Amino acid sequence: MNLREFIAQTRDRGWLVTVEDEADPNLEMARILNAHDGQPVLFTRVKNWPYPIVAGVCSDRAYFALALGVPPERLLFALAEAVAHPVSPPLVDTAPCQEVIEPKVDLTALPILHHLPGDAGPYVTAGVLVIKDPNHGRNVAFHRLLRLDEHHFAVRLVEGRGTDTAWRKVQGDLEVAICLGAPIQVLIAAATSPPKGVDELSIAHALAPMPLVKCRTGDLEVPTECEFVLEGRLTHQMVAEGPFIDLTETWDIVRQQPVIEIDCITHRRQPIYQALLPGKLEHKLLMGLPREPTIYAAVNEVCDCRNVCLTAGGMYWLHAVVQIAKRHPDDGRRAIEAAFRGHTSLKHVVVVDEDVDLFDPAAVEWAIATRFQAGRGLMVLENQPSSSLDPSATHVPGQKARTSKLGLDATIPWIAPDGHLRSEEERAAFRRVEYES
Numbered sequence: 310m311n312l313r314e315f316i317a318q319t320r321d322r323g324w325l326v327t328v329e330d331e332a333d334p335n336l337e338m339a340r341i342l343n344a345h346d347g348q349p350v351l352f353t354r355v356k357n358w359p360y361p362i363v364a365g366v367c368s369d370r371a372y373f374a375l376a377l378g379v380p381p382e383r384l385l386f387a388l389a390e391a392v393a394h395p396v397s398p399p400l401v402d403t404a405p406c407q408e409v410i411e412p413k414v415d416l417t418a419l420p421i422l423h424h425l426p427g428d429a430g431p432y433v434t435a436g437v438l439v440i441k442d443p444n445h446g447r448n449v450a451f452h453r454l455l456r457l458d459e460h461h462f463a464v465r466l467v468e469g470r471g472t473d474t475a476w477r478k479v480q481g482d483l484e485v486a487i488c489l490g491a492p493i494q495v496l497i498a499a500a501t502s503p504p505k506g507v508d509e510l511s512i513a514h515a516l517a518p519m520p521l522v523k524c525r526t527g528d529l530e531v532p533t534e535c536e537f538v539l540e541g542r543l544t545h546q547m548v549a550e551g552p553f554i555d556l557t558e559t560w561d562i563v564r565q566q567p568v569i570e571i572d573c574i575t576h577r578r579q580p581i582y583q584a585l586l587p588g589k590l591e592h593k594l595l596m597g598l599p600r601e602p603t604i605y606a607a608v609n610e611v612c613d614c615r616n617v618c619l620t621a622g623g624m625y626w627l628h629a630v631v632q633i634a635k636r637h638p639d640d641g642r643r644a645i646e647a648a649f650r651g652h653t654s655l656k657h658v659v660v661v662d663e664d665v666d667l668f669d670p671a672a673v674e675w676a677i678a679t680r681f682q683a684g685r686g687l688m689v690l691e692n693q694p695s696s697s698l699d700p701s702a703t704h705v706p707g708q709k710a711r712t713s714k715l716g717l718d719a720t721i722p723w724i725a726p727d728g729h730l731r732s733e734e735e736r737a738a739f740r741r742v743e744y745e746s
């Protein structure tokens with residue numbers, strides 16, 4: 310689903326917040342977006358810019374579900390299927406994203422949001438970068454972009470990720486296309502880290518069909534229905550990047566990062582600029598959603614996994630609820646261990662039975678209250694590899710951070726305190742009594 314269809318559909322459902330008073334991309338819009346975190350927001354009058362700005366597109370599972378045409382609880386399965394069976398998109402000759410080719414590159418004319426007074430400057434936050442790795446082919450990923458001047462951005466490349474490894478391999482410049490306002494399936498695909506050589510645009514096309522078009526200046530292809538495409542080169546010139554708010558809602562530090570030089574800007578007629586509030590729900594959800602299938606796959610290797618949910622309080626990154634169909638007294642413990650293998654940044658996990666709604670925090674807490682005993686259902690793993698994002702982990706420069714991990718087996722305990730295996734009838738006594746509807 311492209312951005313315009315998404316705006317129309319969310320408006321029809323009454324989900325879209327429309328801001329009709331003039332709003333300023335310089336500090337004001339971020340404040341408004343923060344007040345509406347979790348909702349799509351359309352700014353129809355933008356200071357010093359003639360077209361609308363949309364944000365919050367990815368800030369709830371319901372929006373992905375709408376865009377992909379699947380129920381929210383089935384998103385994991387749709388994504389897993391697309392990653393397992395990517396489909397190469399067709400290439401076409403003409404595209405909406407090339408309706409207008411700007412005669413002159415001027416990044417200062419774009420309505421790039423300055424989010425917080427402490428930021429290094431205005432940042433593009435919903436930009437999806439397309440590059441080609443000399444060995445592995447196309448890579449597509451989000452990277453935040455600090456606007457430096459009319460032609461240049463500083464780009465944050467996390468070490469070891471696809472764009473970074475490709476950039477380190479080439480001596481000269483690496484061609485790059487920055488897609489702004491990309492179709493929703495591209496946004497979710499760009500947030501996945503599939504095995505090397507698997508193309509994220511083919512994952513996007515498997516999620517929902519969308520053709521590609523060749524860039525005007527380089528040997529790259531981009532989705533035809535982007536609002537803007539900024540074509541350029543990732544250079545080896547380094548510059549200070551940051552400070553900027555991180556996923557944890559704490560400040561990320563200043564680092565020397567590469568400069569991107571933009572050579573050509575194309576866009577749709579009356580283009581819609583897409584913003585994304587960094588650190589908040591859509592940043593977190595986009596990061597986390599692609600990890601749910603990897604946790605699911607790992608847990609499914611050891612028992613019957615039914616679903617996985619990374620939770621908002623754990624930044625959709627550090628905390629998960631795993632739902633299993635328990636068939637063995639030990640399945641809860643096995644599921645905990647497997648979940649940590651499926652997402653190495655995971656820190657705390659709760660395992661629940663099939664009858665517990667894993668998307669409802671109160672239901673999960675109820676399972677902990679009525680089925681969990683710390684003496685037998687708690688698993689603590691000391692000194693484990695950790696997410697670099699956890700401020701409470703042990704951080705040593707140049708080394709992977711370390712943390713303690715915690716798993717709670719909140720499934721119905723099959724072994725009774727006296728050691729006997731509970732009968733099916735005894736286990737049924739743990740189920741919630743439901744009122745008739």
Ligand SMILES: Cc1cc2nc3c(=O)[nH]c(=O)nc-3n(C[C@H](O)[C@H](O)[C@H](O)COP(=O)(O)O)c2cc1C
Nearest residue numbers: 450451452453465466467470471472500501502595
């Ligand atoms: C909103 C958002 C912003 C992100 N910003 C950055 C960034 O600035 N730098 C970076 O290296 N990764 C960033 N990421 C993470 C990558 O886009 C993501 O991990 C991607 O899966 C990397 O895949 P790759 O290893 O295939 O390149 C961001 C992700 C999201 C969802």
